[in-house]
Amino acid sequence: MFQLGFNLFHEISRPFNMTYRCFSVSMLPGNERQDVERGGKIIMPPSALEQLTRLNIEYPMIFKLTNKKTRRITHCGVLEFVADEGKVYLPHWMMANLVLEEGALLQVESVSLPTATFSKFQPLSEDFLDISNPKAVLENCLRNFSCLTTGDVIAIKYNSKVYELCVLETKPGNAVIIIECDMNVEFAPPVGYKEDERVSRGEEFSEGMEEDPEGMMPEPEGFIAFRGEGNRLDGKKKKLTSESESEPQASHSRQPYVRGIPDYNYQIGTLRFIRNYRSANAKEEIPTEPFEAFKGEGFTLRSAKSK
Structure with missing residues (x-):
């Protein structure tokens, strides 16, 4: 009865506390482990798993990593228990956040x-602004993380490029x-970002397209008829009688605007369907002879001699 009574009580939880020699993933024997570099989990020895199973710890397993020399602290999860004994x-x-060297304690x-209910990140490079949907990219990369610690600088990989983000809050x-x-999730402006100096791509496009598309046509090459200028015998300049004569001759020599050039005045949210309509004054061609059904001629296979 006494033994049954003691089993009714919950076992008192005991923390796991060990000291290991730490190494980067590149030092792990075997194939290169990119899944470890892209996340926030570590690899521990099998003896750690045996000891954790005997302890009444909470799941998921979260560990606090401490560098006693620099007093730097971070938190992480565990990916596998396949490391050599005495190593993580x-x-x-x-390792950069903890200021650790290879083989340090x-x-x-x-x-x-x-x-977690809220987190705020600050990119360390302005290149992070080139990502079209940064929240979706971050959400996908954080699947390899178990926890976040304020002050850490995490690294995520997207399109074969590594981006560093500081966890502000x-x-x-x-x-x-x-x-x-x-x-x-919220994002702070990247380090060194200045809004006045950075012009959005949309503004650059709109400013560059204010020019008339016809003016962008290339200059004509080769012989151009009637391109010369007239001179008076008395040496005086000819008086201009109209505004059309005041325009430079080169403007008339440009090639006309043809279909196929993009519409630089396009506005987002509108669709234009361009069709060729006949003008109201255009007269339809009238057939010379009226149409008559079954007007064709027939032929027989018999020759004229067989008749």
């Missing part, structure tokens, strides 16, 4: 974090879990 393998960006401790705490949660 980290992404390169995580790292304290790994299991912790429990709140679920997280709620409801400085470290949060981002697994199966509804999190609002």
Whole structure:
């Protein structure tokens, strides 16, 4: 009876706290692990898994990484337990945040974090603005992360290019879990970004297209008839009688605007269907002879001699 009574009580949770030699993923024996570099998870030894199964810890497994020399702290998840005994393998960006060298000592401790509700990121390069939908790209990349820590600089890869983002703020705490949660995301202006100096592509397009499309036609080449100028015998300049004569002769020598050049006055949200209509004054061609049905001639296969 006493044994049954003791089993009714929950086992007191004991934290996991170990110290390992840390190395970057590039030092991991075997094939290169790009899935580790793109996320926020580490690789631990099999003995850590055996010890974690004996402890009453919360899931998902979240660990606090501490560099005692620099007192830098971050949080991460675990991807696999295949590392050599006494070693852990980290992404390169995580080692940079902790200011760790290859083979340095790292304290790994299991912790429990709140679920994220808000996070704010700041790109470290203006190239991040070239992404058409940054929130969707970030959401897809954060699937390889288990948690976020305020002050960390995470690295995400998109279209074979690595973008670094600084985690400016997280709620409801400085470290949060981002697994199966509804999190609002905001972006701060990139480092070194100046709105006055950066002109959007739409403004550049609109400013460049104010010119008449006919003026963009190439200058004619070769012989052009009647391109000369007239001179008076007395040496005086000819008086201009109309505005049309004041225009430079070169403007009349340009090729006419032809169909096939884009509509530079196009406005977003409108569609134009251009068709060729006959003018009202154009007269339809009248057939010379009226149409008569079955007016054709017939032929027979018999020759005239057989009749």
